[in-house]
Amino acid sequence: MGIAQYYFAGTLKFEHLSGRLVCVGVLVSAQIIVTELILGIFGFLYAPLLILVNSLLSLGLIVYSAKQKSLRDLFIEDIKIIQERKKAIWAWENVALMVLGLFVTVWFFFAAYFLPPRGVDDLGYHLPVIYEYILQHKIVLLPIELRFHFAFPFNAELLFLWPAMILHSQQWVDIVQFFMAVLGVGVVYSFARMMDLKSREAFFVALLFFFTPIVLNQIGSNYIDLTYNVFFLTSLYFVLRSCLTKNLTYLYIAAISTGLLLGMKYGAIPLVIILQFFVFPMLARQYRKQLVWYVMIIVALGSFWYVRNWIVLGDPLYPTFLDTLGGSAGNFSAHGPISIGKNMHSFFTKVKVLYSHDVGLGSFAGGFGMVFWGMAFPGWVYIWVNSFKNFTQEGFLRWIFWTQMIFGLAVVVLAPVPMEEFKYISRYSLFVVAIGLIALGKVLELLQFHKIFLKTIKILCIYGAALSVILLSDSAWPVYRLNTAILDRRDGENPSEFRYYRDGVWFLPPMSYSAELLDLLTRGDAKGLSCYMASDYAAFWTTHIYGSKLQNRVWNFEKNPSRDPDAYIYQTLESDQVVYIGRKITLGEIALNPAYQLIAATPYSSFFIRNEFFENKDKIALLLKYYEETFPFNIEVAAKVKEHLEPDIPFVLDNSVGHGFQYFKFKGDLQNKVYWVPPDYVGSVIEREKLRVFYTFGYSFPGFSSHKIYDAMLDGQVIVIYKNQK
Amino acid sequence: MKKYTPAILFLIMMISFGYQLKAHVEEYALAWISFSNFFKKMMGLFL
Numbered sequence: 001m002g003i004a005q006y007y008f009a010g011t012l013k014f015e016h017l018s019g020r021l022v023c024v025g026v027l028v029s030a031q032i033i034v035t036e037l038i039l040g041i042f043g044f045l046y047a048p049l050l051i052l053v054n055s056l057l058s059l060g061l062i063v064y065s066a067k068q069k070s071l072r073d074l075f076i077e078d079i080k081i082i083q084e085r086k087k088a089i090w091a092w093e094n095v096a097l098m099v100l101g102l103f104v105t106v107w108f109f110f111a112a113y114f115l116p117p118r119g120v121d122d123l124g125y126h127l128p129v130i131y132e133y134i135l136q137h138k139i140v141l142l143p144i145e146l147r148f149h150f151a152f153p154f155n156a157e158l159l160f161l162w163p164a165m166i167l168h169s170q171q172w173v174d175i176v177q178f179f180m181a182v183l184g185v186g187v188v189y190s191f192a193r194m195m196d197l198k199s200r201e202a203f204f205v206a207l208l209f210f211f212t213p214i215v216l217n218q219i220g221s222n223y224i225d226l227t228y229n230v231f232f233l234t235s236l237y238f239v240l241r242s243c244l245t246k247n248l249t250y251l252y253i254a255a256i257s258t259g260l261l262l263g264m265k266y267g268a269i270p271l272v273i274i275l276q277f278f279v280f281p282m283l284a285r286q287y288r289k290q291l292v293w294y295v296m297i298i299v300a301l302g303s304f305w306y307v308r309n310w311i312v313l314g315d316p317l318y319p320t321f322l323d324t325l326g327g328s329a330g331n332f333s334a335h336g337p338i339s340i341g342k343n344m345h346s347f348f349t350k351v352k353v354l355y356s357h358d359v360g361l362g363s364f365a366g367g368f369g370m371v372f373w374g375m376a377f378p379g380w381v382y383i384w385v386n387s388f389k390n391f392t393q394e395g396f397l398r399w400i401f402w403t404q405m406i407f408g409l410a411v412v413v414l415a416p417v418p419m420e421e422f423k424y425i426s427r428y429s430l431f432v433v434a435i436g437l438i439a440l441g442k443v444l445e446l447l448q449f450h451k452i453f454l455k456t457i458k459i460l461c462i463y464g465a466a467l468s469v470i471l472l473s474d475s476a477w478p479v480y481r482l483n484t485a486i487l488d489r490r491d492g493e494n495p496s497e498f499r500y501y502r503d504g505v506w507f508l509p510p511m512s513y514s515a516e517l518l519d520l521l522t523r524g525d526a527k528g529l530s531c532y533m534a535s536d537y538a539a540f541w542t543t544h545i546y547g548s549k550l551q552n553r554v555w556n557f558e559k560n561p562s563r564d565p566d567a568y569i570y571q572t573l574e575s576d577q578v579v580y581i582g583r584k585i586t587l588g589e590i591a592l593n594p595a596y597q598l599i600a601a602t603p604y605s606s607f608f609i610r611n612e613f614f615e616n617k618d619k620i621a622l623l624l625k626y627y628e629e630t631f632p633f634n635i636e637v638a639a640k641v642k643e644h645l646e647p648d649i650p651f652v653l654d655n656s657v658g659h660g661f662q663y664f665k666f667k668g669d670l671q672n673k674v675y676w677v678p679p680d681y682v683g684s685v686i687e688r689e690k691l692r693v694f695y696t697f698g699y700s701f702p703g704f705s706s707h708k709i710y711d712a713m714l715d716g717q718v719i720v721i722y723k724n725q726k
Numbered sequence: 727m728k729k730y731t732p733a734i735l736f737l738i739m740m741i742s743f744g745y746q747l748k749a750h751v752e753e754y755a756l757a758w759i760s761f762s763n764f765f766k767k768m769m770g771l772f773l
Contacts, residue, residue, distance in 0.1 A: 374743030453736040467754050473764050474757035483767050
């Protein structure tokens with residue numbers, strides 16, 4: 001597909017190779033998104049069909065292009081152009097950044113290979129949505145009563161769908177934005193050349209874009225701000241080129257890019273409107289008739305999600321609404337609508353915090369970085385002020401470009417969110433970094449006769465880039481730490497990637513136990529389990545349920561499930577308010593249902609599987625291995641305790657030692673019946689089974705005469721077993 | 727004035743960069759500790 005689009009772009013009229021290569025990136029993305037969208041709308045989203053359609057399209061492009069030009073000639077021409085820039089590319093400062101880039105690229109590929117998707121919103125909505133498209137073979141709207149985010153535009157997520165669908169795996173979805181970052185480098189270079197920078201400086205500032213903290217942080221995640229901002233830059237680039245050169249190719253590529261952008265995020269709407277306000281009169285003068293096509297392409301590529309929401313939900317921008325008359329600014333904030341007036345009170349504080357704190361640094365949410373605030377932004381101020389001096393048509397177009405910085409920063413400081421959420425906003429305007437860096441390039445050219453100044457700034461920029469890389473090791477959302485994964489591989493282990501949730505933050509460690517086990521038990525199956533989830537709102541993350549090979553289903557998202565769930569996950573990780581989607585099946589119903597058994601639990605989560613599943617001996621072997629690796633202490637405790645039990649007296653317990661007893665039960669090495677239930681269900685199970693005599697762990701059961709049968713200390717923990725009888 | 731523009735620009739950039747470095751020294755220092763620990767562990771694995 002890349003070769004076909006490269007070949008096709010070679011037949012189009014471009015003044016510069018860099019612009020043509022950026023066009024290839026846009027066209028490949030467009031081909032992926034449009035084919036998936038069309039197949040998805042009509043319910044034909046199957047991997048073989050997707051591959052077939054794209055192969056035919058690519059073949060068609062190759063045949064068409066072959067009539068215009070030889071691929072070999074095109075390639076040789078391009079290599080020649082690159083060779084002419086050899087000296088500039090291999091300049092010391094660029095080599096330093098490329099070496100750093102190579103190091104971090106290896107890191108990203110390792111992270112994508114070993115670690116599961118682990119960004120917060122990735123797990124909440126970016127990925128579940130596309131996984132449902134893959135499993136249901138069509139574009140569906142997931143329950144918005146769970147997350148209103150399910151109704152957002154999803155053009156960018158369709159890029160993640162590509163590797164997930166072709167490989168039927170979650171493994172490489174976290175590498176897609178690496179290619180977006182490379183496209184970002186390409187567009188910054190193209191812009192820099194458009195602004196008359198020499199190749200050497202243009203390449204330097206373009207590489208610096210890659211090392212923006214937020215770019216590095218988002219490369220390994222499914223937050224789409226990187227993709228969205230790169231597409232804003234490509235739209236801006238091609239539309240300005242089309243004004244500057246009167247070249248129709250640029251106009252149409254600008255339309256494709258703008259259409260895709262509008263279908264990625266609601267936030268694109270104001271940016272596109274502002275941009276069109278400046279350029280549309282110029283385009284109208286220059287292109288007239290072709291402008292209809294420009295608008296039609298934008299509408300065709302960007303409108304699907306808005307039309308869908310309008311038809312299905314009665315609101316094209318669901319649920320983001322602007323009600324300025326009423327003083328409300330919609331759901332920008334997690335804390336609900338916030339008034340615009342209230343937001344304006346904190347305007348100056350936000351401006352100050354933005355500059356002095358580089359808010360969000362080190363997290364997914366932000367950090368324009370030291371190079372931007374330290375070097376590029378002051379450079380931009382100088383360049384922007386000077387851009388007023390030349391107001392020819394070309395000068396005006398350049399002014400439009402430099403001025404986008406103001407709109408980008410305005411989005412950040414004017415977004416109606418309270419101060420505690422301010423740190424999440426800067427990522428929306430990542431494109432300002434590109435503008436700042438190009439301004440930095442202009443300043444570097446101004447300093448070209450002051451070698452010491454020039455070298456000092458370049459060295460400090462490389463230092464800043466290196467610091468951004470270092471920040472990655474402390475990044476929490478997502479985590480990039482690979483130690484455990486590599487250690488496991490060295491020891492010859494091949495665990496489920498969800499084990500590494502334990503190296504993450506927030507709900508990931510407690511969720512890791514059921515996530516790892518569910519995947520481990522099912523990853524070898526063509527058709528896995530249909531799993532029900534009931535959780536508090538904040539932790540209702542479903543990505544792990546699908547499994548590493550997308551073998552499982554989320555029962556709650558199935559439209560008309562043909563049978564009851566095979567497995568159940570209950571969790572209350574932040575609050576006790578449980579959200580039920582699809583059908584309300586309570587924890588109590590399953591905890592007391594003998595058709596299911598608890599196989600993994602933490603104090604705040606329980607994971608049940610239907611008994612029939614363990615009729616397969618291989619599954620039991622996997623479960624035993626998991627218990628041995630994950631709960632050795634509980635197995636040790638159970639081993640000690642079981643020696644003191646009288647046979648035929650059941651054991652009722654509600655803590656993690658249950659893993660140990662399940663281990664011996666599945667191994668066939670335990671004569672006692674075990675009732676392992678979540679906390680609060682011990683009494684219910686005793687009542688249901690009408691137990692007259694039974695063991696409990698850690699406490700005697702009220703209403704029964706009890707005595708200790710075992711009391712010992714193991715690894716500093718007191719282990720007490722009671723025999724209760726009536 | 728034009729004669730001094732490069733020097734003034736350079737000075738402003740140095741001050742601005744220095745300010746940013748000072749403002750974030752703690753974050754970067756903590757990150758450096760994590761990064762060097764990670765690297766030491768990796769070296770320990772492969773060497």
